[in-house]
Amino acid sequence: MSVGKAKGINTHGHLGWVTKRCRICGKLMDVTRQIVYKCPNCEKKYGAYFCEADAKILHYKCPYCKGQLVLFTEKGK
Numbered sequence: 001m002s003v004g005k006a007k008g009i010n011t012h013g014h015l016g017w018v019t020k021r022c023r024i025c026g027k028l029m030d031v032t033r034q035i036v037y038k039c040p041n042c043e044k045k046y047g048a049y050f051c052e053a054d055a056k057i058l059h060y061k062c063p064y065c066k067g068q069l070v071l072f073t074e075k076g077k
Helices: 052-057
Strands: 019-021 028-030 036-038 049-051 070-073
Touching: 036 052, 049 052
Parallel strands: none
Antiparallel strands: 019 028, 036 049, 036 070
16 A cells, blocks of 8 residues: 655645734735734634734734734744
8 A cells, every 4th residue: 555645735835734814904924924913712713813914903902802912923933
């Protein structure tokens, strides 16, 4: 029995594993290269990830539950 290589979206270098979409502006963000904020309460329910600019406009508060946004990743770390 042979073991095939992972292809397509299952490969290790595929950006689908590290790409999130901002809920306000729709910008695609690479979590390994950009600062991304999330709401811990709404993360699974709504996929609530926000870019740095929109998090600042929202005063770091979630528009859905009014909870505090937390840093998901930091640029350069």
